[in-house]
Amino acid sequence: MNTDITVLVVDDDWHIIENIKHHLKKMGFTNIKTADTGANALQQALVVNFGLVLSDWNMPDMDGLELLQNIRAIPSLESTPFLMITSNSDKQSVINAIKGGVEYYIVKPFEGKTLRSKIEEILGSQI
Secondary structure, three states, X not given: OOOOOOEEEXXXXXXXXXXXXXXXXXXXXXXXXXXXXXXXXXXHHOOOOOOEEEEEOOOOOOOHHHHHHHHHOOHHHOOOOXXXXXXXXXXXXXXXXXXXXXXXXXXXXXXXXXXXXXXXXXXXXXO
């Protein structure tokens, strides 16, 4: 797996961002960008070719599903792996996420090994 890709972490809670960054660094990722809103993330996505996006669902101004749909509309990012991280664990939320185009989904709170496993699944090999 290529840990040289640029990863975008999006969440309105800086504690969550720092936790995810910590786990990404332990996996060997060094090029990690962050955003605290979907709108900020979208602005970054317009100028940076991200190899992986990890986003919260519930955020003000633009939720994670809207962010995904906007990123998918950018030709250079339309196939970028997108991992939704959310506290929405009910069945209907999962169904709505899948219908909205989410391929990968983790429910908060999560353990580092869960995040690692999902990223390995997404990017295709063991770290």
